Amino acid sequence: MQLGVNSLALPRLALTAGEPAGVGPELLIRLAATALAANFVALTDRGLLERAAQRCGAAIQLLDDDGENIACRPPGTLRVRHIPLLETELPGRPDPSNARHVLAALTEAADGCRSGRYAAVVTAPLQKSSINDAGIRFSGHTEFFAEHSHADVVMMLASPELRVALATTHLPLRAVSAAIDAASLERTLRIVHEELRAKFGFAEPRIAVLGLNPHAGESGHIGHEEIETIIPVMNKLRQQGMQLLGPLPADTAFVPAQRTRYDAVLAMYHDQALPVLKSEAFDRTVNVTLGLPFIRTSVDHGTALDLAGTGKADPASLIAAARMAMDLASRNKR
Numbered sequence: 001m002q003l004g005v006n007s008l009a010l011p012r013l014a015l016t017a018g019e020p021a022g023v024g025p026e027l028l029i030r031l032a033a034t035a036l037a038a039n040f041v042a043l044t045d046r047g048l049l050e051r052a053a054q055r056c057g058a059a060i061q062l063l064d065d066d067g068e069n070i071a072c073r074p075p076g077t078l079r080v081r082h083i084p085l086l087e088t089e090l091p092g093r094p095d096p097s098n099a100r101h102v103l104a105a106l107t108e109a110a111d112g113c114r115s116g117r118y119a120a121v122v123t124a125p126l127q128k129s130s131i132n133d134a135g136i137r138f139s140g141h142t143e144f145f146a147e148h149s150h151a152d153v154v155m156m157l158a159s160p161e162l163r164v165a166l167a168t169t170h171l172p173l174r175a176v177s178a179a180i181d182a183a184s185l186e187r188t189l190r191i192v193h194e195e196l197r198a199k200f201g202f203a204e205p206r207i208a209v210l211g212l213n214p215h216a217g218e219s220g221h222i223g224h225e226e227i228e229t230i231i232p233v234m235n236k237l238r239q240q241g242m243q244l245l246g247p248l249p250a251d252t253a254f255v256p257a258q259r260t261r262y263d264a265v266l267a268m269y270h271d272q273a274l275p276v277l278k279s280e281a282f283d284r285t286v287n288v289t290l291g292l293p294f295i296r297t298s299v300d301h302g303t304a305l306d307l308a309g310t311g312k313a314d315p316a317s318l319i320a321a322a323r324m325a326m327d328l329a330s331r332n333k334r
């Protein structure tokens, strides 16, 4: 069925399955079983999806994606753009031979989003170490899509109650301080500010910035990054009208009294704030990449190799990621 541009065509959302031996393939099946009003197009191996459905005892009807729009999608149906595996998966045991397959799906997703074939991409978790074991430099979807798009991006994880953006992503702790300079911090804050306005509807977003050191440096007695880098950047941006709070000590930034004072937090590094989100809202947090020229959302969890193939993995974060992608795509259309 060919639908006109003004018709009720469902948004075409690309889905990537991530690590073939992880929980991603079965979570895609679970997502397809929902009644969400989206035309999901799985960019992966058709046989992988069939086996995942069988393992978790779910019914699925896989249809080849012909690129056409559809007006409705019965629950339990999923369109597929076949990207062949290199080796048949063994749940729980990632095989680096499949790294090229995983990256081919990401490339198709990024190319397709940029050219308008897909309204957004929703990614299931991949095993970074398996891609590295294949001899490929790779540190995450966020960095892959940024490089592919030549864009400055920011990783943000968001639950309905809390949004946390990261000044640095996947790098060793010892490299964090050097990675945060005035230029990178200013760029990051500008992206977060702009995207909170454009994507999340905050007219004047209030952003809390965490210090890097314990007690936000204790006035220079426990580190100097706050005084030398963070505070000067915040002051510069405040003068330009941004509402910035802090730098706050990370240990108390998430207590109830503080939470009412901001719309989002900028943390200096990955594990400074993600444990807060993941321990209070693992089933409803979404990873969204800010600053990309297309919409990308993802789960907040990893490949859960201990659960792969059992059908026990919770699809809630992937469903939340799909919902957010649909919301952002409809905002884009308006």
Ligand SMILES: NC(=O)c1ccc[n+]([C@@H]2O[C@H](COP(=O)([O-])OP(=O)(O)OC[C@H]3O[C@@H](n4cnc5c(N)ncnc54)[C@H](O)[C@@H]3O)[C@@H](O)[C@H]2O)c1
Pocket: 018, 023, 123, 124, 125, 126, 127, 128, 129, 141, 287, 298, 299, 300, 301, 302, 303, 304, 305, 306, 307, 312, 313, 314, 315
């Ligand atoms: N978006 C992504 O691609 C993404 C996100 C996070 C981690 N990872 C990768 O995943 C791999 C494994 O990471 P990890 O072991 O730190 O974290 P993990 O999230 O895979 O597992 C942590 C714990 O949470 C449980 N869990 C995870 N997802 C679940 C779900 N949907 N339902 C029920 N329980 C679930 C697991 O069983 C495990 O006990 C790493 O290679 C990491 O880089 C990828």
Ligand SMILES: N[C@H](C(=O)O)[C@H](O)COP(=O)(O)O
Pocket: 139, 140, 141, 142, 143, 155, 270, 274, 287, 298, 299, 300, 301
């Ligand atoms: N930092 C993310 C998390 O802990 O949930 C995760 O590693 C995924 O990142 P990418 O989606 O960029 O691969």
